[in-house]
Amino acid sequence: MKKVFALVLSLCLVLGASAALADSLIFGTAATSGTYYQVGAAIGAAIQNAGLQVNVIPTAGSNENVALAQSLDIDIGMGNSDAIYGAYHGELTYAEAGPQAIQEVAALYYSQMHIYTKDGSGIESVADMKGKKICVGSQGTSWLYMVWDVLSYYGITEADITPYYMNYAESSEALANGDIDAAFQVGGYPLAGIQQSAATTAFTFLSLPQEVSDSMREKYSYAIQATIPAGTYENQTNTEDAQTLAYMTCLFCGAEADEDAIYDFVTKMIETLPVYQDTNVATRQITLDMIATPFIPLNAGAERAYRDAGVIQ
Numbered sequence: 587m588k589k590v591f592a593l594v595l596s597l598c599l600v601l602g603a604s605a606a607l608a609d610s611l612i613f614g615t616a617a618t619s620g621t622y623y624q625v626g627a628a629i630g631a632a633i634q635n636a637g638l639q640v641n642v643i644p645t646a647g648s649n650e651n652v653a654l655a656q657s658l659d660i661d662i663g664m665g666n667s668d669a670i671y672g673a674y675h676g677e678l679t680y681a682e683a684g685p686q687a688i689q690e691v692a693a694l695y696y697s698q699m700h701i702y703t704k705d706g707s708g709i710e711s712v713a714d715m716k717g718k719k720i721c722v723g724s725q726g727t728s729w730l731y732m733v734w735d736v737l738s739y740y741g742i743t744e745a746d747i748t749p750y751y752m753n754y755a756e757s758s759e760a761l762a763n764g765d766i767d768a769a770f771q772v773g774g775y776p777l778a779g780i781q782q783s784a785a786t787t788a789f790t791f792l793s794l795p796q797e798v799s800d801s802m803r804e805k806y807s808y809a810i811q812a813t814i815p816a817g818t819y820e821n822q823t824n825t826e827d828a829q830t831l832a833y834m835t836c837l838f839c840g841a842e843a844d845e846d847a848i849y850d851f852v853t854k855m856i857e858t859l860p861v862y863q864d865t866n867v868a869t870r871q872i873t874l875d876m877i878a879t880p881f882i883p884l885n886a887g888a889e890r891a892y893r894d895a896g897v898i899q
Contacts, residue, residue: 603773610639611851615659616647619755619779621868622664622835625694628865632858637852649679649726655840656687661847666697666772667808667834667881669728674882679728687841689885691848692855693878695774695871696811696832699732702780703768704761705788705823712792713740719749721760721769725751729833732809733770739798754779762787774835774868775818784819791819791828802831808881809833834876835868839885848887856895 603889607814613630616622623644624658631644643660645651651663652673665673667782676685703709709718715737750757750766754777762783771777780789791814794802803809812832816825839848856874863869878884878892892898 596719596837604664608899610662611847612659613640613642614651614654614663615642616645616651616664617753617779618644618819619753619777619782620647621697621774621866622647623635623865624778625774625835625868626664628862628869629855629858632861633851633854634857635861636739636854638854640710640851646726647724648728649673651838652686652688655838655843657665657886658840658842661843662691662837662839662851664694664835665691665838666729666835668732668806670817670838671808671881672728678731679726688838688844689841689881689888690882691779691837691839691885693853693876693881693890694837695868696810696812697772697835698829698832699772699794700771700773700775700777700814701736701768701782701792701794701828701830702761702771702789703789703792704764707767707790709768710792711734712742712794712798715740715768715810716742716746718767719750719754719765720747721750721766721771721844723751723770723772724753728771729772731804732831735802735805736770736794739801741896755782758783758787758789761789763869768792772833774871775814776867780819784821786821788821788823789819790823792824793826793829794831794873796829799829799831834879834881836881838882841889845885845887849884849891852888852891853891853895856897 615626626642630640648665648669654660655663673686760766815828844889
């Protein structure tokens with residue numbers, strides 16, 4: 587993935603699409619198998635067709651985007667509210683590194699915690715994961731903290747499971763092949779990396795009881811209660827909606843980003859909302875009522891765009 591990013595970024599710079607040019611922006615997303623990339627590509631295509639050059643690139647996700655935004659190697663990055671909250675305040679993944687110089691650009695859609703297993707595995711709740719091979723998510727992602735806290739709620743420590751760190755597609759394939767017993771992943775449904783394996787394998791999505799959800803939301807103020815509807819994925823065996831937790835997926839930039847460039851991006855993003863809104867389940871959640879919700883301070887250019895468009899007063 588890093589090689590892919592380096593190649594794409596080099597091409598962007600050769601073509602003059604550097605972060606310093608207000609009319610040509612680099613938009614960092616995540617792996618192409620995830621919702622970040624799909625949503626970013628939809629937004630980027632709509633904005634580009636409206637006259638603002640946007641280069642949407644895959645990256646390693648939230649944490650890499652935080653670093654790239656501060657170095658101005660990207661203009662816009664995607665990250666869940668937990669990631670940008672932790673980065674801005676110097677908490678969670680950034681407890682040792684300290685506060686990061688980032689600002690919010692937009693709030694987009696909810697990324698749900700998927701807790702799933704292969705049908706017939708015998709795992710009916712998180713409590714059954716003790717002694718099992720469990721994918722807890724991708725290495726370095728900020729939401730690993732909550733995954734471990736969910737496991738801890740059931741008295742399960744790292745020593746009680748064999749943890750695996752995989753992306754969406756890897757964990758779903760491993761689960762389908764019987765190489766692991768269950769997986770945690772966070773992203774806006776439907777996740778392409780899960781869909782691919784779910785086309786041929788029956789997966790069951792587990793629910794978090796209300797008391798677990800309440801405990802997590804009390805600790806993590808940016809988490810919300812959510813569901814993954816029955817029938818979201820092909821061969822999904824649970825007939826009732828899976829009760830789970832979610833974060834808002836956001837756009838952010840470095841504190842030194844060109845405010846006029848961010849203003850142009852947000853203005854076009856608002857104007858083209860009807861174009862990309864019906865692209866998929868995640869983009870349909872993007873609304874003017876929610877788009878300016880701040881989890882960390884808004885970039886001045888973004889705030890100006892929202893005021894000019896009448897989104898905020």
